[in-house]
Structure formats: structure tokens, C-alpha cells
Amino acid sequence: MSDPIIRIEGLKKSYAGGVEALKGVDLDIEKGEILALLGPNGAGKTTLISIVCGIVTPTSGKILVDGHDNQGDFRAARSMIGLVPQELTTDAFESVWATVSFSRGLFGKPRDDRKIEDILRRLTLWDKRKAKMMELSGGMKRRVMIAKALSHEPEILFLDEPTAGVDVELRRDMWELVRKLRADGTTIILTTHYIEEAEEMADRVGVIRKGELVALGEKKALMAQMGQRTLKITLDDAIAEIPAGLAEWGLALEDDGHALCYRFDTHAEHTGIPGLMRRLDELHICYKDLATHQSSLEDIFVSLVHEERAA
Amino acid sequence: MNPYGIKAIYRFEMARWGRTLWQSLVAPVITTSLYFLVFGSAIGSRMSDMAGVNYGSFIVPGLIMLSVLTQAIMNASFGIYFPKFTGTIYELLSAPISPLETVIAYVGAAATKAVILALVTLATATLFVEVSIDHPLWMLAFLATISVGFCLLGFAIGIWAQNFEQLQVVPMLVVTPLTFLGGVFYSVAAIAEPWRTVTHLNPILYLVSGYRWTFFNVIDVPLWTSVAVMAGSIILPLTMIVWMFRSGYRLKS
Incomplete structure (x- = not known):
């Protein structure tokens, strides 16, 4: 160079x-x-x-x-x-x-x-x-x-x-x-x-x-490097709150209870996705769509700025 | 060297002057002409001669000085203060132009205007009173030197000032009174002690006396002291400006 x-x-x-x-x-x-x-x-x-x-x-x-x-x-x-x-x-x-x-x-x-x-x-x-x-x-x-x-x-x-x-x-x-x-x-x-x-x-x-x-x-x-991906699980039936059994994934409930969102890091050793899927089965939560998207620079930016505020 | 940069600033400043010709040339010439009319033609004829010179003529060099000193300061200070005020100074500070070149451009333009103002005022004076010039080249040389000195002072004031009021303080409250008391309307020989001695502390007396010498060959103070004050009027503000640029005083944070 x-x-x-x-x-x-x-x-x-x-x-x-x-x-x-x-x-x-x-x-x-x-x-x-x-x-x-x-x-x-x-x-x-x-x-x-x-x-x-x-x-x-x-x-x-x-x-x-x-x-x-x-x-x-x-x-x-x-x-x-x-x-x-x-x-x-x-x-x-x-x-x-x-x-x-x-x-x-x-x-x-x-x-x-x-x-x-x-x-x-x-x-x-x-x-x-x-x-x-x-x-x-x-x-x-x-x-x-x-x-x-x-x-x-x-x-x-x-x-x-x-x-x-x-x-x-x-x-x-x-x-x-x-x-x-x-x-x-x-x-x-x-x-x-x-x-x-x-x-x-x-x-x-x-x-x-x-x-x-x-x-x-x-x-x-x-x-x-810094981007996280978000997995969006669209549910068959809306739920009022996230079941206690899913607490360890730190999910967010969106679309009036019709969707669960899970943020994960593609570079992590374990994304946690297989476990989440198994747990959903066990809890008999049915879903009709799965989608992932890359977080934008905006998300990265916000997380960087938040990191600082938390520190 | 950045000659194009100097030229750009010089032309910019002259164009600004051209836009405000009424305020910056016509008004001061008219004001000064009123003095010629009142003190020269009207009252002057009843006054006795001053140092052997007809009174109406005697006051001409001093009145030109009064006009030049205040206008030089105001014009040069405004030229650098206004970009600071509006924020356009960013461009000057980021340009490949040295402090010396900046000063040459701004002060050069302001001094040009001051000299033009003086010459127009002088030409107008001849309409009212009789004026002879014994040393025309020295008249021009002194005029140019004094203009540059007071434009440098004005430039320093423009950097120092933080509002429009401060811009006016020095020309209005310092230079104008000192000029009035600096022998514009009378010869210091005509005033009684202790005021005669006090008057000698006024630097503008030396400028007026020296400038009047170029017209009528009469002096209130030795000529060399006039020249020394002129030199000082350049060196002092120039030193201030060099320090201001070096330290970034009120120009850069």
C-alpha cells in the first residue's frame, strides 16, 4: 500500500x-x-x-x-x-x-x-x-x-x-x-x-x-466484524409474554407478540440457535417463518455509544 | 509567497469599499468639508493667522489627519473583525497564506482607502480655502506612512474586538479626542502652561505637526520627533499583530 x-x-x-x-x-x-x-x-x-x-x-x-x-x-x-x-x-x-x-x-x-x-x-x-x-x-x-x-x-x-x-x-x-x-x-x-x-x-x-x-x-x-445478526421468528399465534423457558436467550417480543427476535454473533463459538430451536419445540411454540438480517452501521454505532454510557 | 491570495483579499476589501462608498468616502469627505466651510471660510476670515499661516488653511492638514486616522482604524478593524463575526474567517485560517501576507493584503487595502480619502478631502478643501503644499512628496510619504500605521492599529483592534462596540471605542473615544487636542485647530505655542506640556504627551500632536510641515513649512515640535512617532505608530501595532498571530490570540482556539 x-x-x-x-x-x-x-x-x-x-x-x-x-x-x-x-x-x-x-x-x-x-x-x-x-x-x-x-x-x-x-x-x-x-x-x-x-x-x-x-x-x-x-x-x-x-x-x-x-x-x-x-x-x-x-x-x-x-x-x-x-x-x-x-x-x-x-x-x-x-x-x-x-x-x-x-x-x-x-x-x-x-x-x-x-x-x-x-x-x-x-x-x-x-x-x-x-x-x-x-x-x-x-x-x-x-x-x-x-x-x-x-x-x-x-x-x-x-x-x-x-x-x-x-x-x-x-x-x-x-x-x-x-x-x-x-x-x-x-x-x-x-x-x-x-x-x-x-x-x-x-x-x-x-x-x-x-x-x-x-x-x-x-x-x-x-x-x-462488529455486526450482529438478528433472527426473527414469526409465530403462528401471538403470545403475551416470553415464556420463562426462553429466558436464557434474552429474546425480544415484537409485532404485538407475533414475533420473537434473537440477536446473535456469527463469530461466536456457539450462536445458540440450535438450542433455541429445540427449546421452542419442547415448549410447543409453533412458527411459520424464520428470517435473519445483518445489523446495520446504525446498530453498530448505537451499540458502541451505549457501551460507553454503560461503562 | 502567495501573491494570488494577497490579490484576492485586496480586491475583496476594495470591492467592499466600493459597495459602501457613501459611508466610507462621501460621508467623511462631507463632514470634513463642513469644518472647512465653518472654520475655514466663515470663522477663519475673522481669526488671526496661526504661525504665519492663514487660519482657514492652517487647519486643513490637521482635519485631513482627523479623517484619515479614524477612517483607517475603522476600515482596517472592520475588515478583519467582520469575517470573525460571520465565521467566514475559517477560510482565511485554512488557506495557504502566511500572517504577513494576510496583513499586507488587509492593511494594504485599508491604507489605500485612507490615502484616497485624504486626497479627495484635500481636493475638496481647495474649494473652500487656499492650500499650498511646500513638500508634496513628503506630504504623500507621511500620509502613506501614517495611514499604514493606523491601519495596522485598526487591524490589531479588529482581532482584539469581541463585539461591534469595542470596534468603535478606540477611534471614537481615544483617537478623535486626541486628534482634536493634538493641535488641529491651533498651534500649541498658542496655549498656556500646564496644558502646553500636557499636549506634548499626545502622540497625535507629532503626526499633525509633521504633516502640517509638509504643507506650510511650520512646526509645533521638531520634525525628527514627528518621524519617530510615525515609526512608532507602525512598529507598535505590528508587534502586537505578530504576537496575535503567533499565539493565535482571538483567531484560533
């Missing part, structure tokens, strides 16, 4: 108020991948992104962007990165065209009207190029933020909660855009609350919780 495009080593950040936002994060981001960072509010996702982009100063740790130290060699590091922040912060009185062109210049690229036009067209902003920022809807502003981030043709794109408060259509457009960028070789790091977003788009998923990277892996591997 080639060198990672971003290498984060021992990154720590304590804010002046004493909040420890990051407690030593190590993370390698591979060139050309889409990495989704999941985590609840206040987990440290935005702090992590802000440090890589140079907006927040780390307390300790090191970041290399394509081999360039992001503090010592900040010009080389930063000119490779485009950032779409979470907040919609724009210059209200500027036109779309002016604000996107401004970003290109700010990031050290010579004027290139054709490039800007191309970006605006891709984001369906061309018709709005003369509009002032304050005249745009929230969704349009979000598009402009993306256009600004892409204006200097970055190799790495950070999207901080790109689809928060965005309608379905724009979300789909955005996913489409991200896929195209990836096809062009852009490395994309996105943070999100929406598990479906990570599931839909990411190659790898990292879960951040209370300033620590608690899980990281290929989306599929992560799901297989």
Missing part, C-alpha cells in the same frame, strides 16, 4: 476551558478513499477536521499531508485541502461568482474563469452566479460552500456534516458529486450523523467517541 495521503499521529487537543476534545488520535487516510467519521455531537469530529485544516492549533501530535507537516510546511499542506465547514458562513453581499473566485485566489491559484464556470455548472449554480449570497436558500448556500472548497482543485476534500439540514434531492446530488470526485481521484473525508450516508458512500468508517477513535475499518469488514 502506498503512503497515506494524511497521517495523523498522537493528536491531542485540550481547549482553554479544560475540555479535552481529542485524546490522542492516530489515523491514516489513504489516497483516493472516502472515509466517513461517525460520532455523536461533541465527539471531536469537527475539532479533528479543524486541526488538519489549520483552523485549530493542536495541543500535541503531528499531521502530515502528503508528507508535508501541516504546521511547518503549511502552504504545501493547506493548498491540497478543500474544506466545507458545517456552518453556512458566507459573505452576504458577495455574488456567487465573486465568492467562488475569491476562494481560488486565496488558495494561491491564478484566475481561471473556465474552471470556475465548470464548478458552478457541476453544482447547478451557474444560473445563480450573479445572485448575492444573501438571496440564496440554505441548500444553494451549501452548494456554494462546496464550490468554494473545490475552486482551487484540492486533492483532499473535507465535508463536515455535508447533508445536515439538506433536502433529499440535494443530498442525492451531493452523494453523486462525491462519487464523481472520488472517481477523479479526490480523497474525501466526511463527518456525518446519518449512518445511511456512511453506509451509502464510505469505503472506510471511523467512529469517534469522546475524543477517541474507537473503531476504524473497511465499512464491510467493520460491519462483519
Whole structure:
């Protein structure tokens, strides 16, 4: 495997108020991948992104962007990165065209009207190029933020909660855009609350919780490794409560008593399924359907977060 | 170096100025012209000469200074404060542009505006009173230096300020009174002790005196002290700004 495009080593950040936002994060981001960072509010996702982009100063740790130290060699590091922040912060009185062109210049690229036009067209902003920022809807502003981030043709794109408060259509457009960028070789790091977003788009998923990277892996591997399967047993006749004889399996009663659900781990030595089936026979509980499904990233996420709360 | 970045910020700031020309150029020119009209044409004709210069003419350099100093601070402070206020500063902080380049761009734009304001005000003054300029090149050099100094001060204030009120405090409550008391309307030779000595503690006196020298070849204080204060007006705020960027003061957490 080639060198990672971003290498984060021992990154720590304590804010002046004493909040420890990051407690030593190590993370390698591979060139050309889409990495989704999941985590609840206040987990440290935005702090992590802000440090890589140079907006927040780390307390300790090191970041290399394509081999360039992001503090010592900040010009080389930063000119490779485009950032779409979470907040919609724009210059209200500027036109779309002016604000996107401004970003290109700010990031050290010579004027290139054709490039800007191309970006605006891709984001369906061309018709709005003369509009002032304050005249745009929230969704349009979000598009402009993306256009600004892409204006200097970055190799790495950070999207901080790109689809928060965005309608379905724009979300789909955005996913489409991200896929195209990836096809062009852009490395994309996105943070999100929406598990479906990570599931839909990411190659790898990292879960951040209370300033620590608690899980990281290929989306599929992560799901297989951590994923549990659920066996749903649809009963002939509804039951009011789970019989005492089934207590050891920790079943859940669903569908108004018409279904029993059993969660199991495919990697465990014993899934417990054969025993459960025998016990159902012994108790003369008849069923008409059996179905299993893989738990989603959302389930994994919820269980990770719950683990912490219980701890 | 990131020349495109400097250019982008400079143009952005000049465009912002262009949008608010009434407020940032026309209004101060009109206000200053009212002084020329009242103190220069109307009252000035009844006043005796000041240091051998016709009173209406005598006040012109000082009034230009008054306008330049306050506008330089306000414009430069607003330029950096507003992105902080709206949050668009994220882009500046994440851009491959050094603190020095940032300062060159913002302060360069603000100083350009201050110099244009001064020249327009000067041109307007000639409509009301007779103005001669003995040392035109020095007039421009002093004007540019003082503009840069007070734009640097304004830039530092813009980083320091945490609300709009704080932006106004220094230009309104410090610079304006000091300028009024800094010999704009009179020669310090004309005032009695102990106020004459007290006036010499006012740094703006030295700027006004030096700037007036370029017009009429008259001075309140030795010329070298004026030059020293000008140098100080650049070095002090620049030191503050360097420290602010190094420590991330009110810019980065």
C-alpha cells in the first residue's frame, strides 16, 4: 500500500476551558478513499477536521499531508485541502461568482474563469452566479460552500456534516458529486450523523467517541466484524409474554407478540440457535417463518455509544 | 509567497469599499468639508493667522489627519473583525497564506482607502480655502506612512474586538479626542502652561505637526520627533499583530 495521503499521529487537543476534545488520535487516510467519521455531537469530529485544516492549533501530535507537516510546511499542506465547514458562513453581499473566485485566489491559484464556470455548472449554480449570497436558500448556500472548497482543485476534500439540514434531492446530488470526485481521484473525508450516508458512500468508517477513535475499518469488514445478526421468528399465534423457558436467550417480543427476535454473533463459538430451536419445540411454540438480517452501521454505532454510557 | 491570495483579499476589501462608498468616502469627505466651510471660510476670515499661516488653511492638514486616522482604524478593524463575526474567517485560517501576507493584503487595502480619502478631502478643501503644499512628496510619504500605521492599529483592534462596540471605542473615544487636542485647530505655542506640556504627551500632536510641515513649512515640535512617532505608530501595532498571530490570540482556539 502506498503512503497515506494524511497521517495523523498522537493528536491531542485540550481547549482553554479544560475540555479535552481529542485524546490522542492516530489515523491514516489513504489516497483516493472516502472515509466517513461517525460520532455523536461533541465527539471531536469537527475539532479533528479543524486541526488538519489549520483552523485549530493542536495541543500535541503531528499531521502530515502528503508528507508535508501541516504546521511547518503549511502552504504545501493547506493548498491540497478543500474544506466545507458545517456552518453556512458566507459573505452576504458577495455574488456567487465573486465568492467562488475569491476562494481560488486565496488558495494561491491564478484566475481561471473556465474552471470556475465548470464548478458552478457541476453544482447547478451557474444560473445563480450573479445572485448575492444573501438571496440564496440554505441548500444553494451549501452548494456554494462546496464550490468554494473545490475552486482551487484540492486533492483532499473535507465535508463536515455535508447533508445536515439538506433536502433529499440535494443530498442525492451531493452523494453523486462525491462519487464523481472520488472517481477523479479526490480523497474525501466526511463527518456525518446519518449512518445511511456512511453506509451509502464510505469505503472506510471511523467512529469517534469522546475524543477517541474507537473503531476504524473497511465499512464491510467493520460491519462483519462488529455486526450482529438478528433472527426473527414469526409465530403462528401471538403470545403475551416470553415464556420463562426462553429466558436464557434474552429474546425480544415484537409485532404485538407475533414475533420473537434473537440477536446473535456469527463469530461466536456457539450462536445458540440450535438450542433455541429445540427449546421452542419442547415448549410447543409453533412458527411459520424464520428470517435473519445483518445489523446495520446504525446498530453498530448505537451499540458502541451505549457501551460507553454503560461503562 | 502567495501573491494570488494577497490579490484576492485586496480586491475583496476594495470591492467592499466600493459597495459602501457613501459611508466610507462621501460621508467623511462631507463632514470634513463642513469644518472647512465653518472654520475655514466663515470663522477663519475673522481669526488671526496661526504661525504665519492663514487660519482657514492652517487647519486643513490637521482635519485631513482627523479623517484619515479614524477612517483607517475603522476600515482596517472592520475588515478583519467582520469575517470573525460571520465565521467566514475559517477560510482565511485554512488557506495557504502566511500572517504577513494576510496583513499586507488587509492593511494594504485599508491604507489605500485612507490615502484616497485624504486626497479627495484635500481636493475638496481647495474649494473652500487656499492650500499650498511646500513638500508634496513628503506630504504623500507621511500620509502613506501614517495611514499604514493606523491601519495596522485598526487591524490589531479588529482581532482584539469581541463585539461591534469595542470596534468603535478606540477611534471614537481615544483617537478623535486626541486628534482634536493634538493641535488641529491651533498651534500649541498658542496655549498656556500646564496644558502646553500636557499636549506634548499626545502622540497625535507629532503626526499633525509633521504633516502640517509638509504643507506650510511650520512646526509645533521638531520634525525628527514627528518621524519617530510615525515609526512608532507602525512598529507598535505590528508587534502586537505578530504576537496575535503567533499565539493565535482571538483567531484560533
